[in-house]
Amino acid sequence: MVSPSPYDDRSSVARFSRGPGAGSQDVRVRLTERGVAIEGVDGEAPLIWPYGALTIAEPLSAQSIDALLSYSYQPGAALFVPDKIFARALMEHAPQLTLRARRMRSARPWFWAAGVAGAVVAGIWLSGFSPANALARMLPDKAREMLGDQVVASMTNGRATCVAPAGTAALDAMTAKLSAAAGTGQRFKVVVANWEVLNAFATPGERIVLTRGLIEAAKSPDEVAGVLAHEMGHGIELHPETGIVRGIGLAAATEIVLGGAGGLANIGLLLTQMSYSREAEREADRHALSILKGAQVSTDGLLSFFDRVAKMEENDGGTGIGVLRSHPQTEERRAVVAAAERYAATPALDAADWEALQSICTVTEGAETVPSAPPSPRPSKPLPGETDT
Ligand SMILES: [Zn+2]
Incomplete structure (x- = not known):
């Protein structure tokens, strides 16, 4: 008894x-x-x-x-x-x-x-x-958003964000279309960092960071849409939140659940050093394929992004760039995307909006304390461990 x-x-x-x-x-x-x-x-x-x-x-x-x-x-x-x-x-x-x-x-x-x-x-x-x-699934939305803000702030620390109005409108329209196709009711927020490396990150709270380097490297709006859809997949599965809970431990994460905001200052660093498991990447790709299909955007964009990254690695003399170094399974992932079913598709943005998105960094906002290289024809290397795509 x-x-x-x-x-x-x-x-x-x-x-x-x-x-x-x-x-x-x-x-x-x-x-x-x-x-x-x-x-x-x-x-x-x-x-x-x-x-x-x-x-x-x-x-x-x-x-x-x-x-x-x-x-x-x-x-x-x-x-x-x-x-x-x-x-x-x-x-x-x-x-x-x-x-x-x-x-x-x-x-x-x-x-x-x-x-x-x-x-x-x-x-x-x-x-x-x-x-x-x-x-991670227990974290109240407010806590996830707070974490997301912290991560975005620490990733873009010292770098301006790109805010040209026409480009922002085009990006928001693409994000809204893909969010709706995800069908989870989540509203993703995308920030473009004025940063020459080629990179994209999902952060907690449905936030995504794209770099200027990624947008410059993309040859079509469908490539950007493919990367965005993949990052949304990480967001839907709460991979960034899970990584943080693993990284800081159950006890500290519990404090966040309880609403304590202290001690989060460097949490963005943790996320930048995290790489996802093979299974997590597969899950994100599965979501990407279904989001792109729902939005009637061709998966060819995601494919050519994989190809571009592979080619960049070759040109790099085999030392590899972060995207591939942290994702040795790119070949396998490419094959899965290549085998996906075909359907009627329209470009993720029309020509005028695509041009606007490519010019999004002509207007920037926020402190630029890190010297930024001039726009380059080919993006430079991501920093070690900083890539997730
Ligand atoms: Zn990924």
Whole structure:
């Protein structure tokens, strides 16, 4: 029997997600006799997660300030409760989630619990549950936007952004068309940095940074659209947020979830040093293909971008530029795009808007403290580790 704890007539605010891609929502949780009751999910009756089938990202202890829970019978779903009183009360109801229980299991490997723990770990692995990705999905939109602003600021630090009105209007129109085709309801914001390297980054909060070098290197609006669609794919899968949670650790990310803004000053650096896994790139390419199809923009743009990058590497005497060095799988990715189905397409921008976009850096805004090279016929090397495309 479980003794009543002072918590038992309270409830806590929490974030709930049904699974990858499902987004997350605010809910209330309660500890009941049957299990954790999750109230307010899609306006339905409360979900009950029985205590015995709960698993946790970080075991509970007296120092716990939150709990990131998953449930064996609802693979992929996650519940984040940023409440230390809840976390402590949960220890009484679900002692298997405590640090003590984990220590006992590891101290006595012959103990049956070890087998159970192994099964649970295998179950988590099979269901693709990743604490970092689950926590990324828990980040409130406000926190993701805040992170995105920080990252954009630190990436463009000392560099002006390109804001020629006609070019900005053309870029916004292209972004809106592709966002709508993504069909996730997300509204991406794209910033062009006055930076001669060829580069593109997705950042948290649906922000994307393109460089002047990328726009100058592109031979058609469809190439820019292809790169944008790929970066949107990273954004849809919350790859930048997940990378940051992995990089700074669960505890610091929890602070962000709780709304603390401190200590984020250098978070942009973290993202610039991150490279995505092969699977993440595949996911982003899959989204890119579907976004381009939805917007009726040809995938040839993405293909010629891959080709251009490959050619630049050859011209570079084999030392490689960042785009390929960090993406050895470019050949394989190119093949997937090349094999994608064909459909009727129109250019991502008409001739006048494309010309306007190419001139977007004729008007700039913000401090230019880093000496900027004059526009070059061929973009120079990205800095090591700074590329994601
Ligand atoms: Zn990428």
